[in-house]
Amino acid sequence: MYKYYMPTTIFEDDNIISKSADIFKGLGKRVLIVTGKSSAKKCGAFDDVIAVLNSCEIEYKIFDEVVENPPIELTFKGATCGEGVDFVIGIGGGSPIDTAKGIAVLLKHGKDDYFEKLFGDTAYDAVPVVAVPTTCGTGTEVTPFAVFTHIEKKTKLSMPRRVFPIYAFIDVKYFTTMPSAVRNSTIIDAFSHAVESFISIKSNPYSELYALKAIEIFGRRKELLFSDQIDLASLKDFIRASTYAGVAIAQAGTSLPHALGYPVTFRFNVPHGVANAMFMTEYFKLSPPDRVETILKTAGFVDLASFSAYIDKIVDSVVGKLDVTAEDIEYYTETTMKSKEKLKVHPSPVSQQDVVNMYKKSFKFDEE
Ligand code: NAP
Ligand code: FE
Numbered sequence: 001m002y003k004y005y006m007p008t009t010i011f012e013d014d015n016i017i018s019k020s021a022d023i024f025k026g027l028g029k030r031v032l033i034v035t036g037k038s039s040a041k042k043c044g045a046f047d048d049v050i051a052v053l054n055s056c057e058i059e060y061k062i063f064d065e066v067v068e069n070p071p072i073e074l075t076f077k078g079a080t081c082g083e084g085v086d087f088v089i090g091i092g093g094g095s096p097i098d099t100a101k102g103i104a105v106l107l108k109h110g111k112d113d114y115f116e117k118l119f120g121d122t123a124y125d126a127v128p129v130v131a132v133p134t135t136c137g138t139g140t141e142v143t144p145f146a147v148f149t150h151i152e153k154k155t156k157l158s159m160p161r162r163v164f165p166i167y168a169f170i171d172v173k174y175f176t177t178m179p180s181a182v183r184n185s186t187i188i189d190a191f192s193h194a195v196e197s198f199i200s201i202k203s204n205p206y207s208e209l210y211a212l213k214a215i216e217i218f219g220r221r222k223e224l225l226f227s228d229q230i231d232l233a234s235l236k237d238f239i240r241a242s243t244y245a246g247v248a249i250a251q252a253g254t255s256l257p258h259a260l261g262y263p264v265t266f267r268f269n270v271p272h273g274v275a276n277a278m279f280m281t282e283y284f285k286l287s288p289p290d291r292v293e294t295i296l297k298t299a300g301f302v303d304l305a306s307f308s309a310y311i312d313k314i315v316d317s318v319v320g321k322l323d324v325t326a327e328d329i330e331y332y333t334e335t336t337m338k339s340k341e342k343l344k345v346h347p348s349p350v351s352q353q354d355v356v357n358m359y360k361k362s363f364k365f366d367e368e
Pocket of ligand 2: 258
């Protein structure tokens with residue numbers, strides 16, 4: 001049985017938000033806008049949203065306190081700010097859009113027991129969420145997931161399928177202000193979504209169509225990650241690859257690199273996409289060779305060694321050498337082994353020793 005489900009309506013065009021007043025009018029009279037500290041304003045998306053809301057006479061409240069890798073508690077704070085609204089607009093990278101999704105659940109069902117509402121077994125729904133992405137990596141504008149930092153557990157947790165945005169508005173101009181480190185890390189996040197969904201046992205012909213197209217686009221443009229400037233046509237390609245990869249994980253989910261990367265992001269503040277990239281080579285060594293060969297060929301790498309050299313260069317351009325200790329590896333391994341959902345979709349069983357080895361080899365730990 002194959003299943004494909006994608007309820008998000010995607011609008012992609014120049015100045016798309018200002019052309020979409022009718023869509024916003026249909027969503028209600030009051031809205032909460034969720035953003036990070038400054039990028040939503042810097043890239044122009046915030047002003048475009050305010051202008052369309054004013055033209056539709058929709059009242060708005062603003063929650064602009066979202067930080068990277070947002071802690072779960074922010075959803076409670078955001079829901080307090082947004083009490084009484086009909087819908088939520090998330091503008092930004094994955095962090096604000098994911099937070100908007102969590103807030104939307106609490107606005108519909110109340111803030112008490114918020115951890116249970118976001119992560120428990122009951123699939124609580126949400127008030128409508130509109131996504132305006134400004135990074136080209138997470139694909140959150142078309143996924144039902146949201147990822148939060150769990151401070152006591154010292155890692156990140158993915159809210160299970162709860163909230164697909166109802167609309168995603170994609171305008172290339174919002175992506176032109178990304179610094180190259182954000183741009184590269186998010187492009188690699190999209191690549192890892194495509195790859196992980198493709199290798200997962202949940203992969204199906206529908207998710208594969210999107211995953212392979214995303215990998216192909218990445219492959220065609222991959223050397224641009226070493227340039228300071230990316231032309232608009234290439235940027236549009238990367239944005240589309242990110243959304244395609246989002247469609248793929250909405251069906252098949254993510255797997256080992258995401259599981260291994262979460263605690264490393266917590267400990268060293270490594271940007272999410274780069275945290276996945278660090279483990280990609282070792283992940284490929286544990287994966288079915290025919291799948292890996294298809295990925296490498298589609299992305300235009302002659303072999304695993306050349307892929308590995310490429311990825312190392314990207315990782316080095318964003319983070320320096322991490323001062324990883326034996327205790328870190330022990331803790332990371334313990335945390336990763338608890339990511340049961342992400343481990344069980346790998347095509348072969350993943351042992352604790354496999355995870356230790358992936359960490360050690362990726363960090364070149366025993367070679368020091
Ligand atoms: P992000 O954490 O949302 O933002 C990273 C940084 O980039 C922030 O400093 C942000 O500034 C800045 N920024 C964003 N857009 C910009 C722009 N257009 N111009 C200039 N600066 C910009 O980055 P992200 O990589 O997109 O999101 C990562 C989060 O998404 C992680 O928590 C990850 O686990 C999660 N994720 C979710 C899914 C999913 O399906 N839901 C999938 C993969 C990853 P401001 O703070 O000022 O906004
Ligand atoms: Fe991701």
